[in-house]
Amino acid sequence: MSVLWISILIILGVAAFLCLFRIFRGPTIADRMVGVDIMGILFVGITAITGILYNLSFLVDIAIALALISFVGTLALAKYLERRTLDD
Amino acid sequence: MTEVTVVDVIGYIVIFVGVVFDLLGAIGLVRFPDVYNRLQSATKSVTLGTFGIMIGILIVAGFTPLGIKALICGVFLLLTAPVSAHALSRGSLRFGAKMWKGTVIDAYGKDKLGGPQIESEEGETKENKEAEDEVA
Structure with a gap:
């Protein structure tokens, strides 16, 4: 069964590399922010798959924390992009 | 872990569908011509794909601590990803993209x-x- 999990991890890694291509080539700064947001969500999936591959339950805790940090970071970047201050 | 039950096979199918949605969303992020089109493609399909991965992990692992944590993570992702995508699209429109x-x-x-x-x-x-x- 570990061949199946590793092939799933390889497919998700290819998707993350496509996001990295968009981060490098994005014409505006908004494109790069979209790439960072999507790559954060993909890393949540990769961490959870690794957790079930090695049967380690604390890796899913790490996935929850990663989702929370990605959400807060994307909101802060969107506020910065809109040229507003953080207490507005 | 030598024998594979029917529940495991259902879980693998759900995880595979989620991974395919993730890959298609990333391809759309590269191929579409515009910030808003990219956000549309990538956010919707990647959110659904990662939620599918979490539900598949719940089905495979059963009601163990790993499965329950995966369910909580999936529900959290399903609630917060559209909010961040909306904030990002509004910010990029105000920015002038x-x-x-x-x-x-x-x-x-x-x-x-x-x-x-x-x-x-x-x-x-x-x-x-x-x-x-x-x-x-």
Whole structure:
């Protein structure tokens, strides 16, 4: 069964590399922010798959924390992009 | 872990569907012409794909601590990813990122920003404005 999990991890890694291509080539700064947001969500999936591959339950805790940090970071970047201050 | 039950096979199918959605969303992030099109493709399909991965992990692992944590993570992702995508699209529209030149109508830019934020090109600008007036 570990061949199946590793092939799933390889497919998700290819998707993350496509996001990295968009981060490098994005014409505006908004494109790069979209790439960072999507790559954060993909890393949540990769961490959870690794957790079930090695049967380690604390890796899913790490996935929850990663989702929370990605959400807060994307909101802060969107506020910065809109040229507003953080207490507005 | 030598024998594979039917529940395991159902879980693997759900995880595989989620991974395919993730890959298609990432391909759309590369191929689409515009910030808003990329956000549309990537956010919706990647959110559904990662939620599918979490539900598949719940089905495979059963009601163990790993499965329950995966369910909590999936529900959290399903609640927060659309919020961040909406904030990002509103911020990029206020920032001044232009829409693709084939866009038909931009009602938010017309109301709030003093004009539609559509990328102009010679020869197609008039047609766009006529179509927009017809819709309005």
